[in-house]
Amino acid sequence: MSVEILMPALSPTMEEGTLAKWLVKEGDEVRSGDLIAEIETDKATMELEAVDEGRIGKLVVAEGTENVPVNDLIAVLLQEGEDSTSISSAPQEKSAAPQAAPSEDASPDDAEPVAGPGAVAAIIAPDPDIPEGTAMASITVREALRDAMAEEMRSDDTVFVMGEEVAEYQGAYKVTQGLLEEFGSRRVVDTPITEHGFAGLASGAAMAGLKPIVEFMTFNFAMQAIDHIINSAAKTRYMSGGQMACPIVFRGPNGAAARVGAQHSQDYSSWYAQVPGLKVVAPYSAADAKGLLKAAIRDPNPVVFLENEILYGRTFDVPEIDDWVLPIGKARVMREGADVTIVSFSMGLTYALDAADQLAEEGIMAEVIDLRSLRPLDIDTIIASVQKTNRLVVVEEMWPICGIGSEIAAQVQEKAFDHLDAPILRVSGKDVPMPYAANLEKLALPSAPEVVAAVKSVTYR
Amino acid sequence: MATKKAAPKKPAVKKPAAKKPSSRSTTKKAATRKKSPQNQPNVPAFSADEDLEAYKVMLTIRRFEEKAGQMYGMGLIGGFCHLYIGQEAVVVGVQMASEEGDQMITGYRDHGHMIAMGLDPRGVMAELTGREGGLSRGKGGSMHMFSTEKHFYGGHGIVGAQVSLGTGLAFANRYYDNGNVSFVYFGDGAANQGQVYESFNMAELWELPVVYVIENNQYAMGTAISRASAQTDLSKRGVSFNIPGEQVDGMDVRAVRDAAARAAKSCRDGNGPFILEMNTYRYRGHSMSDPAKYRAREEVNRMREEHDPIEQVKARLLKSKTVNEAGLKEIDAEVRAIVTDAANFAQESPEPDASELWTDIIEEVSA
Ligand SMILES: Cc1ncc(C[n+]2csc(CCOP(=O)(O)OP(=O)(O)O)c2C)c(N)n1
Numbered sequence: 001m002s003v004e005i006l007m008p009a010l011s012p013t014m015e016e017g018t019l020a021k022w023l024v025k026e027g028d029e030v031r032s033g034d035l036i037a038e039i040e041t042d043k044a045t046m047e048l049e050a051v052d053e054g055r056i057g058k059l060v061v062a063e064g065t066e067n068v069p070v071n072d073l074i075a076v077l078l079q080e081g082e083d084s085t086s087i088s089s090a091p092q093e094k095s096a097a098p099q100a101a102p103s104e105d106a107s108p109d110d111a112e113p114v115a116g117p118g119a120v121a122a123i124i125a126p127d128p129d130i131p132e133g134t135a136m137a138s139i140t141v142r143e144a145l146r147d148a149m150a151e152e153m154r155s156d157d158t159v160f161v162m163g164e165e166v167a168e169y170q171g172a173y174k175v176t177q178g179l180l181e182e183f184g185s186r187r188v189v190d191t192p193i194t195e196h197g198f199a200g201l202a203s204g205a206a207m208a209g210l211k212p213i214v215e216f217m218t219f220n221f222a223m224q225a226i227d228h229i230i231n232s233a234a235k236t237r238y239m240s241g242g243q244m245a246c247p248i249v250f251r252g253p254n255g256a257a258a259r260v261g262a263q264h265s266q267d268y269s270s271w272y273a274q275v276p277g278l279k280v281v282a283p284y285s286a287a288d289a290k291g292l293l294k295a296a297i298r299d300p301n302p303v304v305f306l307e308n309e310i311l312y313g314r315t316f317d318v319p320e321i322d323d324w325v326l327p328i329g330k331a332r333v334m335r336e337g338a339d340v341t342i343v344s345f346s347m348g349l350t351y352a353l354d355a356a357d358q359l360a361e362e363g364i365m366a367e368v369i370d371l372r373s374l375r376p377l378d379i380d381t382i383i384a385s386v387q388k389t390n391r392l393v394v395v396e397e398m399w400p401i402c403g404i405g406s407e408i409a410a411q412v413q414e415k416a417f418d419h420l421d422a423p424i425l426r427v428s429g430k431d432v433p434m435p436y437a438a439n440l441e442k443l444a445l446p447s448a449p450e451v452v453a454a455v456k457s458v459t460y461r
Numbered sequence: 462m463a464t465k466k467a468a469p470k471k472p473a474v475k476k477p478a479a480k481k482p483s484s485r486s487t488t489k490k491a492a493t494r495k496k497s498p499q500n501q502p503n504v505p506a507f508s509a510d511e512d513l514e515a516y517k518v519m520l521t522i523r524r525f526e527e528k529a530g531q532m533y534g535m536g537l538i539g540g541f542c543h544l545y546i547g548q549e550a551v552v553v554g555v556q557m558a559s560e561e562g563d564q565m566i567t568g569y570r571d572h573g574h575m576i577a578m579g580l581d582p583r584g585v586m587a588e589l590t591g592r593e594g595g596l597s598r599g600k601g602g603s604m605h606m607f608s609t610e611k612h613f614y615g616g617h618g619i620v621g622a623q624v625s626l627g628t629g630l631a632f633a634n635r636y637y638d639n640g641n642v643s644f645v646y647f648g649d650g651a652a653n654q655g656q657v658y659e660s661f662n663m664a665e666l667w668e669l670p671v672v673y674v675i676e677n678n679q680y681a682m683g684t685a686i687s688r689a690s691a692q693t694d695l696s697k698r699g700v701s702f703n704i705p706g707e708q709v710d711g712m713d714v715r716a717v718r719d720a721a722a723r724a725a726k727s728c729r730d731g732n733g734p735f736i737l738e739m740n741t742y743r744y745r746g747h748s749m750s751d752p753a754k755y756r757a758r759e760e761v762n763r764m765r766e767e768h769d770p771i772e773q774v775k776a777r778l779l780k781s782k783t784v785n786e787a788g789l790k791e792i793d794a795e796v797r798a799i800v801t802d803a804a805n806f807a808q809e810s811p812e813p814d815a816s817e818l819w820t821d822i823i824e825e826v827s828a
């Protein structure tokens with residue numbers, strides 16, 4: 001029976017691609033593993049490998065065809081003893097979407113390109129830090145982070161980047177793309193897989209006056225290194241009676257990616273936010289990512305900089321200002337409203353902003369605050385908003401127990417109890433390890449409808 | 462447990478018979494193999510039955526992984542999916558040397574290990590699709606699978622974690638004095654994690670029955686071994702702990718079985734741990750979305766053409782007339798049927814019930 005070769009998906013989110021080039025012609029014999037075509041997606045050029053053996057009976061989709069949907073028939077492979085007449089015979093074994101072997105500029109490895117670029121539509125309130133009339137460039141969070149590092153490395157020779165696959169591979173998630181080329185292997189350093197070792201080494205280098213940027217492939221792997229982050233980096237200034245500093249940035253993606261299961265999908269925000277001696281930043285937009293990473297690199301203290309894999313590919317406006325630096329510890333009002341305050345950060349903002357849109361349609365005006373920094377926590381901005389709305393919902397992806405939401409609830413009732421007209425509600429990830437199954441994973445994460453429901457509950461609608 | 466007796470010391474680092482020349486420079490190309498099956502005289506022969514058995518299992522793993530790759534391409538498998546294609550001889554050879562009750566533990570590249578241990582391919586594939594019929598009932602995924610019945614302890618996503626866990630399995634064997642051995646698999650990249658050496662020290666100190674099987678497939682993601690390791694002869698990584706080590710042609714299932722059998726016997730005889738560096742190669746990218754630009758296509762092709770573990774056995778089977786071409790076709794059809802059945806099962810099995818989100822987190826203890 002002939003075998004249908006289907007358009008493959010490079011990642012669970014790829015929906016279509018361009019059939020750039022056939023590497024075989026009709027009549028060619030192929031063995032499993034032979035390259036048969038090149039396919040382009042928005043991010044990568046992939047080489048297709050044949051899975052089954054046989055002879056190419058027909059190339060169904062012509063070279064150069066764009067927008068070929070995943071799982072569409074692209075070629076037919078004839079098995080032994082068949083000729084091309086068997087192609088038209090209706091029922092064929094529908095199996096062989098060939099291997100997708102990306103060959104160029106794919107995002108990560110252990111890094112599925114989870115979410116495509118997709119521009120982020122409306123950020124309602126203008127950022128007060130950006131002067132009116134400033135020119136804007138539309139760039140991804142990934143590029144913003146890279147630009148921040150490159151700019152700081154240009155202006156300060158003591159700044160260097162270290163981590164797994166940061167140099168030659170250009171970053172597992174391509175955040176350090178191009179840095180090796182510009183700064184060389186003295187300043188862009190590939191490490192072995194030895195997080196505890198290189199986090200300690202970098203902390204020591206910081207004590208000696210350098211300014212390391214340590215990339216963790218993801219923060220899940222920083223658990224190997226957390227002793228140095230807390231015991232070595234965070235406490236040195238205090239233990240040395242103020243003599244010794246440890247100016248270092250620990251950065252990388254934090255929180256849930258897509259379908260990678262319990263050991264690769266954890267949000268550590270409140271773990272680090274609890275530690276005196278650290279600063280903790282968790283930006284959402286590209287402009288904040290850039291401005292805050294530059295601030296983190298210059299900061300004389302250890303800074304834990306929590307990124308999000310799903311946000312890496314999102315595009316935002318970033319001001320074209322020489323030296324765009326933002327202060328650590330300042331929240332930002334993303335959207336103004338008088339009925340309820342929704343506080344969130346990082347990926348949580350996607351649910352919060354979505355919910356705010358839906359609520360607006362029903363006449364409930366939510367004020368949405370992006371914390372941006374988790375330590376120090378800008379409680380004043382939250383309280384100012386609660387004094388206006390008298391209602392508060394906190395949205396975060398992490399587990400609910402002892403979370404950022406718990407801390408905010410505690411401080412707001414201490415400092416603004418009389419302004420509250422309803423209990424403070426938390427919308428969070430569920431109190432379970434992240435499941436792999438698609439349906440369970442969805443349930444484990446917070447959602448915009450859950451935020452809407454919480455808002456309706458505190459506004460008594 | 463008693464600490465190590467001072468008196469009868471086993472010989473220090475054993476010099477294995479079939480050892481690679483030790484003159485490796487750090488600039489060595491990762492996949493330059495100094496030893497090919499052809500010029501390796503001392504490989505103990507397999508009987509026709511053994512060749513046939515090894516062939517079937519290795520082929521099942523290969524076809525299973527190819528199918529998993531396809532299903533990933535169709536969006537049926539999500540997240541990370543690390544294929545074992547090219548490395549089949551390692552797990553199959555070690556399994557052939559193991560005894561009932563011996564444990565195995567590995568990282569995330571784990572599908573082949575479970576198939577070699579006799580777990581139902583249906584359960585493995587259904588875990589890859591995240592369905593109720595999966596080994597972890599859809600909750601673990603490709604990287605996290607376990608089987609208490611078959612003494613398979615996972616399936617671990619954190620590079621290096623399995624090494625201390627596997628050493629703990631050996632601690633339990635020693636504690637129960639049950640004569641079993643723990644086979645601990647990890648990669649050339651994992652071999653640089655600190656806990657590996659903390660484990661080595663304890664394993665030797667307490668003479669634990671553990672065989673460390675280092676699957677040196679020459680790369681850790683995009684990093685060739687020579688770019689990450691000061692000592693690229695991984696069989697020597699136990700030297701400072703007095704753990705004997707051997708380099709093995711991990712593409713030759715006979716060499717693997719032989720080395721694993723000797724290492725396991727040494728463990729069972731009470732001599733403490735053993736290190737086997739299996740020189741092998743992964744044909745595919747690190748995971749499904751690895752562009753694999755760090756190595757030349759020719760390097761991959763050369764490994765496949767000259768060292769393929771399955772082709773080696775196939776050639777022997779034909780040469781010895783154990784099976785003819787028609788016989789091979791039959792085996793191939795049998796194996797494809799098993800894999801197709803697993804794939805169908807994995808697609809038909811339903812997603813776990815929503816209530817499963819809240820189960821298996823902790824065992825309730827009644828007051
Ligand atoms: C502690 C930790 N750090 C980093 C990673 C990301 N990661 C997953 S696999 C891998 C490479 C491991 O290579 P190797 O040990 O050689 O095994 P192979 O993949 O070649 O089988 C890396 C860096 C991880 N999962 N855990």
Ligand SMILES: [Mg+2]
Binds near residue numbers: 676678682
């Ligand atoms: Mg490896």
